[in-house]
Each structure stands twice: as C-alpha cells, then as structure tokens.
Amino acid sequence: MKPIELKGIISPILTPMHADESINVEELRNEVERMISNGIHGIFPFGTNGEGYILSAEEKKTVLEVVVDQTAGRVPIYAGTGAISTKETIAQSKMAQEAGADVLSIIAPSFAAASQEEIYTHYKTVAEAVDMPIVLYNIPARTGNAIAPATVARLAQIENIIGAKDSSGNFSNILGYIEAGKTKTNGTFYTLSGNDQLIIWTLLAGGTGGIAGCANVYPQTMASIYDLFVEGKIEEAKTANSSIQSFRDCFKYGNPNTIVKTAAGLLGNNVGKCRAPFNQIPEAGIDALQKVLAENKARGMR
Incomplete structure (x- = not known):
C-alpha cells in the first residue's frame, strides 16, 4: 500500500453538468485547475458535493479518470466509493484503485439501519478486498447510520484504514x-472535519x-485555513474559517x-445545476446568495 498523509483542505469537487444532465468533462478539467491553482491540498471526486449519490457507476468512473488525468499527481485524489451494500462498495473501490485514486473515502451504509457490528464488518x-x-466517512444526517468512536477505534487497528471524516457537525x-485514532498500533490515524465551520x-x-x-466557492480562503495554521498564524486561521459563515447561513x-x-x-463557473430533483432554490435564496457573494468578493474572498 502506498503511504500517504491525509492533511490540508480537500475539495469535494463539483461534478459539472450540461443542461441535459450529462457530465461536462471540459468544465470538470477547469474545476480541477481552479482548485489546484488556489492552493487546495487534495481533490475528492463524487463526494456529497460531487453528487456521488446520484451518479451511475459508469459516470463515477468517467469523473475519476478525468480528475486523475487532469491532476497529474499534483495533489492526492480521494475517491468516494461507498455504497449501500458491501459488494458494491468493493466493486467501486476496485474501480477507483484501477483508475489511479490515492485514497478511498467510504461513506457509511445508508437507508437500512445498521448495528455497529454490521458497520465494523x-x-x-x-x-481486506483492496490494497x-x-x-x-460519517454523515449520519444523510445516511441514517452513525459510526461510533468505539467502532472507529476498532477499525483503526486495520492497517489500511488510516482516517475518518466526520460530517456530523458534533x-x-x-x-x-x-482519541480513537490514538489507539492505532500499525501506523498513523488521521481525523478530518467534514463540517467547514469546525x-x-x-x-x-x-x-x-x-x-x-x-472550497468549491472559496478555494483560496479555505486552503488558507490550513496554511495559516501550519505557519502558526492561529488567529488569522480562525478569521479565515469564520469568514465563510455568511455564506453558510x-x-x-x-x-x-x-x-x-x-x-x-x-x-461565473460553468458547473450547471445539480441533477434533478435536487436543484431548486427559491428566489429569496438566490437574492441572499448574490448579496453574500458580492459582499465576500469586496472583502477579497475567493
């Protein structure tokens, strides 16, 4: 297994689409360049923001191959390969390995309630099926299943399970x-926040x-949180992190x-709409977005 450090700000890159909801490959390449040129430390195709929940297996393969090609090794690539069944998760993970991903991000099984023992298994x-x-990836509001810290501690003992992303907001x-990651005895365990505010x-x-x-909206601002932290500029990093609050509102x-x-x-990015039916925002929302984007642009955020 290729050693890798999980660190920095990883962008769950958008999947650009044409008006007919087909994937806009040319714009996907542009989005990769936009992320990297603004200092993003990793790219994560077909995560939640990449609409992985609504892409077919073939579309995911296309997206990943394009991202791998365009990135050309400049930053690590995290592939979201989780599915409801263990069988499909393995199939998607093997696809991602063959396509050249560096890391697998595997969301907890969804829809049916799962016990912690089922999640562990x-x-x-x-x-055991992939090297x-x-x-x-814990996001219980979307999956209905939370990965408990005690289960993370058990899973951390498996050599190639090297980290966790928590999007619970807790x-x-x-x-x-x-704390669970500190119990890993065969390498380093990394914890990533899936909540931008945290x-x-x-x-x-x-x-x-x-x-x-x-990071899909403010890649430079988001990347600066980590960069400033590494430089020891903690208060500036806190300011950068809090600057996204009006947008998150x-x-x-x-x-x-x-x-x-x-x-x-x-x-001005030609990313298109989200795939139906998840693509509607009321007029009041558009007005609020335009106001916030203009205010943040005047503040130099990008």
Whole structure:
C-alpha cells in the first residue's frame, strides 16, 4: 500500500453538468485547475458535493479518470466509493484503485439501519478486498447510520484504514475520533472535519484538515485555513474559517450542495445545476446568495 498523509483542505469537487444532465468533462478539467491553482491540498471526486449519490457507476468512473488525468499527481485524489451494500462498495473501490485514486473515502451504509457490528464488518470486509488507504466517512444526517468512536477505534487497528471524516457537525464526535485514532498500533490515524465551520478547531484538537464543500466557492480562503495554521498564524486561521459563515447561513434556503453548486455558477463557473430533483432554490435564496457573494468578493474572498 502506498503511504500517504491525509492533511490540508480537500475539495469535494463539483461534478459539472450540461443542461441535459450529462457530465461536462471540459468544465470538470477547469474545476480541477481552479482548485489546484488556489492552493487546495487534495481533490475528492463524487463526494456529497460531487453528487456521488446520484451518479451511475459508469459516470463515477468517467469523473475519476478525468480528475486523475487532469491532476497529474499534483495533489492526492480521494475517491468516494461507498455504497449501500458491501459488494458494491468493493466493486467501486476496485474501480477507483484501477483508475489511479490515492485514497478511498467510504461513506457509511445508508437507508437500512445498521448495528455497529454490521458497520465494523462492512468496513473490515472492504479493507481486506483492496490494497489502498481508506478514510471512514460519517454523515449520519444523510445516511441514517452513525459510526461510533468505539467502532472507529476498532477499525483503526486495520492497517489500511488510516482516517475518518466526520460530517456530523458534533465537535464532541470529532474529539472522540481523534482519541480513537490514538489507539492505532500499525501506523498513523488521521481525523478530518467534514463540517467547514469546525476545521480550525479540529486542527487545534489534533486533527489534520478538512474535506470542505465551501472550497468549491472559496478555494483560496479555505486552503488558507490550513496554511495559516501550519505557519502558526492561529488567529488569522480562525478569521479565515469564520469568514465563510455568511455564506453558510444561506444553506437554510435549500440542500447545502445545491447552494454550493449554485453559488459556484453565480461566480461565473460553468458547473450547471445539480441533477434533478435536487436543484431548486427559491428566489429569496438566490437574492441572499448574490448579496453574500458580492459582499465576500469586496472583502477579497475567493
């Protein structure tokens, strides 16, 4: 297994689409360049913000191959390969390994309720089927299944399970993951924040970065949180992290990844809409977004 450090701000890159909802490959390449040129430390295709939940297996393969080709080794690539079943998760993970991904981000199984023992067995089985680093992805609001810190501690003992991303929004859970990771005896365990507001606090607590949806709108600002932290400029890093609050306040107007993709489009990026039916924002939401984007542009955020 290729050794890798999980650190910095990873962008769960948008999947640009044409009006007919087909994938806009040319714009996907542009988005990769936009992320890298603004200092992003990693790229994560077909995560939540990349609409991985609504892409076919063939579309995911296309997206990943394009991102791998365009990135050309400049930053690590995290592939979101989780599915409801263990069988499909393994198939997607093998596809990602063959396509050249560096890390697998595997979301917890969804829809049907899963016990912690079932979650443990699921990840263990997948880890044994691929020779790649794996990041656990906890987002219970979307999946209905939470990965408990005690389960993370058990999974951390598996050599190629090297980290966890927590998108629960519960900082206590992030702290639990950080502590669980300290029990790993066969390498380093990395904890990443999946909640953009908690990135600096995760870093201060011993985590190593974040997978940040807001990076699709403000890649430079988001990347600077980690860069400033590494430089020891903690107060500046805190300021950068808090600067996204007004934008996040717009999430009340719709599905957060729909808000993010719409905002990226309003800034002039040809990313298209989210795939139906998750693509509507009320007029009041568009007005609020335009106001916030203009204010943040005047402040130099990008």
